[in-house]
Amino acid sequence: MKETLHKYLPERAVIPVMGMVKAYQIQLKIVSQRQSKHGDYRLKPDGYHQITVNSNLNKYRFLVTTIHEVAHLLAFKTYGFSILPHGVEWKQTFQKLMLPFLNPEIFPNDLLPQLARHFKNPTASSDTDAHLSVALKQYDIPNEKNFIFEIPFGSVFQIPNGKKFKKGRRIRKRYECQEINSGKIYVFQPNAEVDLLK
Template sequence: MTAEKVFEKFVPLNSVSYCVKLYEKLGFEFKIKKARQTKLGDYRYNRKTERHTITVNNDLNPFAFLVTYLHEVAHLMAFKQYGRRIQPHGKEWKECFKQVSTPMLNADIFHPNVLSALKAYFKNPKASSCSDPVLYQILKQFDEPNNKVLLKDIRPGLAFSFNRKVFIKLEKKRTRAVCQEINTKRKYLISEVAEVEYITKEENS
């Protein structure tokens, strides 16, 4: 399958040619991955083979997929321009992210609500779209319907499933929640915008 055909399946149609140009110009291996709970995509450099690899999850809606793709391309650009001794999401990466994303920030590519949130986000890009609750929730509006909810919508004291484990939500701490895994009794901080599955009393009994 050609690169163009691959991108046609995952990104907004008017962004396909731009995505392909980045792929051909920067020369990296591009892989579509099954859904991963801990990340939407990643960038890796293999020192032995000198190969650059970018991956993006296959369950993202077109807008989220494009943002994630550009995010990872920016890592590659920052590596090539500044080397490996920079902060992963420092000023160099932020500048590259803005640079590579600017041509896409128009109404021909993104829904107006997403475009508005992206413009606000790019004033100071965070490590991922998940780190910006406004942008994340707007992007999630374009996902296919499923039985998951955001952790912020679950009240303290209720049980939920996340990463194949069952937790009790204890309390909110700013943008994250203190949650206790039922089996081990260990406590974790989980993002309030994490997608989880609510467990009813019948399921938990």
């Protein structure tokens, strides 16, 4: 397990994460990319705690995602399964678990201010925090995709399921975009990654 985690985590995070895996009897599975989520937690019928994390994440997002899922485990264990999945109990648990990792021995200096801001009130996904998402993306393997906020008004783009949209106006933090085939309006986060069509 240690050898595997060295491939996916910042070096100084490996031993603390391994400690959590052992202490809470976690079955940690590294899985193929899923479009809808970076990771998940579930209590299995045999009583084991299973956490899955996508294999394509950069090491900093992999760490944040892993701790996010461990926070679900501990919040449910501490407060019961009637709490909201991303409610106040989970937020407080996530903040406590992340605090020891928020240092320059683990995260680059340019990420630390974004992480510190995010963890004042963590959201259900790091993707819904546009500033953090953009900061984390610079450590991804480069690809040809663009963020919605980067492309010009009126541009046509495609999302992973093949649907095509035309970028519209910004409403608060999000963008209204019209699906080309149906004419329906959908709202996109500014940091949604899309393929710009010529």
